Amino acid sequence: SQKIEQNSEALNIQEGKTATLTCNYTNYSPAYLQWYRQDPGRGPVFLLLIRENEKEKRKERLKVTFDTTLKQSLFHITASQPADSATYLCALTMDSSYKLIFGSGTRLLVRP
């Protein structure tokens, strides 16, 4: 069956450290993989998109990697801050479709 898996346990780290979140998928061949941030009671906010032929993408303190052989994406936040505390969702896009398939998200808590 098709699955997108994100660690359901919250990730708890100290301010200043690098947070690394994982997204694994099975039985999909995504053309794109995206990461979103969601704060409680709010809609998700787009962060980064990476294409299947890209290995890595960066934006300020954020970095995403995409390994289509391992069927895995890693999302890194360097020099993490308490304001980075939120739930982070990964999402897959197939081919030219605009539909997204979302993982259930990982909650990140950055301690001051």
Add this chain to the structure above:
Amino acid sequence: DVKVTQSSRYLVKRTGEKVFLECVQDMDHENMFWYRQDPGLGLRLIYFSYDVKMKEKGDIPEGYSVSREKKERFSLILESASTNQTSMYLCASTSPSYEQYFGPGTRLTVT
């Protein structure tokens, strides 16, 4: 900045009522989506629309219908609300480069 607005942040309805949730986007996006989000189940696609008057079922369309009469507006309709439709409803539109922009969400409670 892309803006997606939803008609209500909080809504309380009775079982059996017809419920309209409205979504408006201001970026001339062709594709629009309705999701519901429940704890432990993540975001699930109800319906989407890729053009005016065009719609396609998502993963959980039962009990819902949609309307897209104008490009900027996408409405979700609960024909006869039931308690199992209590949820957070999120609308989104997609840019040509595949990023989705979400509205603030409507927390619907059906009693």
